[in-house]
Amino acid sequence: MADVPEDVDLLVVGGGKAGKSLAMDRAKAGWSVVMVERDKIGGTCINVACIPTKSLVESARTMVVARDADVMGVELDSEPMVSLAALRRHKESVVGGMVDAHRTLFTDSGMDFVMGTARFVAPRTVRITTQDGGTRTVRGKDVVVNAGTTPAVPDLPGVAESEVWTSETILRLERLPRTLLILGGGYVGCEFASMFALFGTRVVLLQGSGQVLPREDADIAGAVSEILVDQGVDVRTGVRATAVRREPSHGPVSVTLEDGSSVTGDELLVATGRTPVTADLGLDAAGVELTARGFVQVDDHLRTSAEHVWAAGDVAGSPQFTHASWNDFRILRANLTGRDASTAGRLVPYTVFVTPELARVGLTEAEARAAGHQVTVAKIPVSAIPRAKTIHDRIGVWKAVVDAETDQILGAALLGHNAGEVISAVQLAMLGGLPYQTVRDAVLTHPTMAEGLNLLFDTLGDEPHHP
Incomplete structure (x- = not known):
């Protein structure tokens, strides 16, 4: 006899930022809600992405502050050292702390939170294998897929057998290697390269394309690369890996490159x-179509190809940032x-x-020109900003792209101290x-990093706004 599904108002498969926020919100509003999470209470960001990595980034930055303390007139008794246990x-x-807080939030919201693995067996219906070995079949009036990446x-060749890190x-931090090889010079690769170099590890960064951060303008990517090199990273661009080999008993690991050379760490x-x-979710049984890359296909309302089935966050092809997933939640709540x-x-x-950080919003200069805009570019070194001088952190460059016909800001790239905070003002x-x-003409507090926006746009001249 087939299982009789439990019917609920909302079924959420995956407890990432969008899914958990929607589940709690609707449960508090009186809806019957079941949310299934496979293994990470609170989602990827809290457990293995944004929160732990940025916690460690701050540790690396503390090392920088400690090493440069004498510049600020503070003498330390000894050379700062990294304690792996600490x-x-x-x-x-x-x-x-954040995982524990989420347990409480989930319970207090009134949702039915289930730790287990869900697989679709019919439209809007999943069979859940719970962590204790039991099973449940649940059908939602509306269903949200938020399974992540x-x-x-x-x-x-050899990568599967070589015990590589992801x-x-x-983040398990079982050891600080003397030499760390990093395959990939995108956002994640650059962040870890900067972090581990500041911890004292020798880092070799291998990037297939001609620049790190390939989505950024070449001048900004070049500035980031220079910072990494100054931190001790061996940055190699235009190199492609063809094989990986680990010596027995977890010995050194080698990456063979396209030119036949190799690098070992x-x-x-x-x-x-x-x-x-998405591979094991059984989405075909739910009538949910995937893209060629395996993401859930959604429209701009986050609707899938199946009636009353929605998708959000990374799995839906949204920008892979927690704040984008949070915005997905707000969109879903409105539409539901x-x-x-x-x-x-x-x-x-x-x-x-990276240290210092690169903050970005809108179009790059290359994207703006490709889109047909006539652009003007504002650019200053961070060393020109008074606040940077007071804290002896003058590394970086700020750049903004402006439409020459309308004077509208099309995008900005801010590389420097606290850039992630200042970018919100531009946004x-x-x-x-x-x-x-x-x-340019706003009265901004002196001396702050945000004051640099006055200086940045001053480089474009004193012309009034075009009518």
Whole structure:
């Protein structure tokens, strides 16, 4: 006899930022809600991504502050050193506290939170294998797929047998290697390269394309690369790996390159993107179509090809940032409660947490020109900002791209101290449709990093706003 499904108002498969936020919100509103999470209470960000990595980034930055303390007139008794045990405690205390808080939040919301593995067996219906070995069949009036992504590992000879690290397994911090090889020079690869170099590890970064951060303008990517080199990273661009080999008994690991040469280190971090968690969900039984890359196909309202089935976050092809997933939640909540919301045209900023950080919003110069804009470019070194001088942190460059005909800000790349905070001001100016002159002439607090926006847009001259 077939299982009789439990019927609920909302079924959420995967407890990432969008899914857990929607589940709690609707449960508090009186809906019957079941949320299924496979293994990470609170989602990927809290457990193995944003929160633990940025906690460790702050540890690395503390090392920089300690090493440069004498410049600020502070003398330390000894050379600062990394304590692996203390690093682990710091990271785990932050993560553990947030996981515990989420357990309480889930319970207090009134949702039915299930730890287990869900697989679709019919439209809007999943069979759940719970962690204790039981099974449940649940059908939602509405269903949200928020299953996330996992680190992608390239299909290279020897990689599967070589015990390589991914962006998730590296966070277990069982050891600080003397030499770390990193395959991939995107956001994740650069962040870990900067972090481990500051911890004292020798880092070799291998990037297939001609620059790190291939989505950025060449001048900004070049500035990031220079910073990494100054931190001790051996940055190699235009090199492609063809094989990986680990010596027996977890000995050194070697990466063979396309030209026949090889590079050897204690560990290898593979940072070559992420793969959607869709292969084992049984989405065909639900009538949900996937893209060629395996992501859930959605429209700009986050609707899938199946009636009353939605998808959000990384698995839906949204920008792979927690704040984008949070916005997905707001869009879903609106659409599930009779309003109308869309992802079309949304402006999603992001920060690459190298040290110092790179904050970005809108179009790059190359993207703006490719889109047909006539552009002017504002650019200043961070060393020109008074606040940077007071804290002796003058590394970096700020750049903004402006439409020459309308004076609208099209995008910005801020590389330097606290750039991730300042970029929000640029984003809000863009959302408000303000011409660059409004930001240039704003009375901004002195001395702050945000004051640099006056200086940045001053480079474009004193012309008034075009009518």
